[in-house]
Amino acid sequence: MQRALRILIVDDDIVDRRICRRALGRLDPPPVFVEAETAAEALDELDRSNERNVDCVLLDFRLPDMDGLELLVRLNERGIEQRVPVVMLTGADDVPVAVEAMRRGASNYLVKDVDGRYQELMPTIVNHALRDRELQLARWRDEQALARYRGDLSDLAQRLMDTEKTTTRGLAQMLHDQLGQTLAAIRLGFDAVSATCASLSSEPARQHAARLSALIDQAVREVRQVLVTLRPPLLDERGLLDALDNELLMQSPALDGAELQFERASGLAGVRWPADVEYAAFMIAREAIGNALRHAHASQVLLSIDGDARSLRLRVADDGSGIPADLSRPGHLGIVGMRERALAIGAKFALESTPGRGTAVLLDWTAP
Known part of the structure; x- marks a missing residue:
């Protein structure tokens, strides 16, 4: 009733x-x-x-x-x-x-x-x-x-990002301390054996030794590259701006004629943001730049940063092929990763793309 x-x-x-x-x-x-x-x-x-x-x-x-x-x-x-x-x-x-x-x-x-x-x-x-x-x-x-729900999702994303940082640092440490040292020992041992046997070896043996030496060098380079990927150089020690500068320099060999530009607002020299914010912004910028170069075949990529100690606005824009409609949906893994990193630090994330006319990735963070 x-x-x-x-x-x-x-x-x-x-x-x-x-x-x-x-x-x-x-x-x-x-x-x-x-x-x-x-x-x-x-x-x-x-x-x-x-x-x-x-x-x-x-x-x-x-x-x-x-x-x-x-x-x-x-x-x-x-x-x-x-x-x-x-x-x-x-x-x-x-x-x-x-x-x-x-x-x-x-x-x-x-x-x-x-x-x-x-x-x-x-x-x-x-x-x-x-x-x-x-x-x-x-x-x-x-x-x-x-x-x-958003709060719970943000907390989960934060925990996932913390786990990712802990795991990658541990893996990087293992690669450096174990595999890296093993490769260094192999290089020293190989060089010593090569010097001892140089006068006794035949031409085919010397060629074989040269190929083995090249493979060892390649393995050392690859381990170093993995370490750079897992632990962004300079990020902890010198901050986001220097780390991004270094990242653009390291992208140079793969540019194939593309132009990378980095614009930062005046007054940002020496500014540091919270560690989680810098890490998320760096990883988003790295992902966006990599997508522009590897997948969109961009000829120009512009990375710009503005803000102050309590805010950060990052934008990565390119003139590449854009993101196809079936990949711009929220379920695309690369986009999901960037969104989750933004969510973990309480930032706004936006993706603007038109097939054939380029893409812009935007991150906007303000201290709570």
């Missing part, structure tokens, strides 16, 4: 209060009415036990202790879950007041015309106000749930 509504009528005129009760008495089930002649009485009623919640307020504009607009503002200062839908009642000469009431958060208004037509509209207006209130509450709860 549907619960009877509890309606608060705030009006210092007893006749008008009686008219409201009669007009709304047609609702099914008939409402329970609470009356207040002043704003103070209305506030007292609304502050009472939650067991007797008011579902809707009919509020007259002209009250002896406070005008209805001021009381409306006071009512809307409450938390959204404690707010009550308010229908403003005005005289025929107070239509601008009704408009202002809507601007200040009233659910609706009724003009008390001399013919009494507003009495016929009152049940419909109150029902609409109640439905609007339910929609507002549902939207607010959905927004709260979405905010919690």
Whole structure:
């Protein structure tokens, strides 16, 4: 069985209060009415036990202790879950007041015309106000749930990025201390054996030794490249700007005629951002530059950075082939990785791309 509504009528005129009760008495089930002649009485009623919640307020504009607009503002200062839908009642000469009431958060208004037509509209207006209130509450709860979800997702992305940093540092350390040292020992041993046997070896043996020497050198270079990939040089010691400078220099052998430019705003010399922010920004820039060179075949790539100690704006733009529609969707792994890194530091991420007209990757971070 549907619960009877509890309606608060705030009006210092007893006749008008009686008219409201009669007009709304047609609702099914008939409402329970609470009356207040002043704003103070209305506030007292609304502050009472939650067991007797008011579902809707009919509020007259002209009250002896406070005008209805001021009381409306006071009512809307409450938390959204404690707010009550308010229908403003005005005289025929107070239509601008009704408009202002809507601007200040009233659910609706009724003009008390001399013919009494507003009495016929009152049940419909109150029902609409109640439905609007339910929609507002549902939207607010959905927004709260979405905010919690985003917060949880951001926390997860942060933990994943922390795990990635820990894992890559550990792997880099192992490569340096174990495989790197092993290769160095192989090189020393091979050189020693080659020097000892040089005079005894045949030409085929010398050629074979040269090939082995080249393979050892290649393995050493590849390990060094992996170490650079796993542990961005200079990032921890000298910061994001120097690390990106170095990254562009290291990309030079693979440019094949492409032009890389790095623009930084004035005043950024010596600026450092939080370690997580610098790491995420560096990895996003590296991914975007690599995509532009390897996949979009760009002839020009522009990396730009702006901001201050509490904000960072990074942009990587290229003139390449752009991202095909089937790869620009959120599920594409490279894009997902960049989005997750931005999410982990609470930054905004955007990707702008038109097939055949280039791509721009944007990261915008502001300290909380």
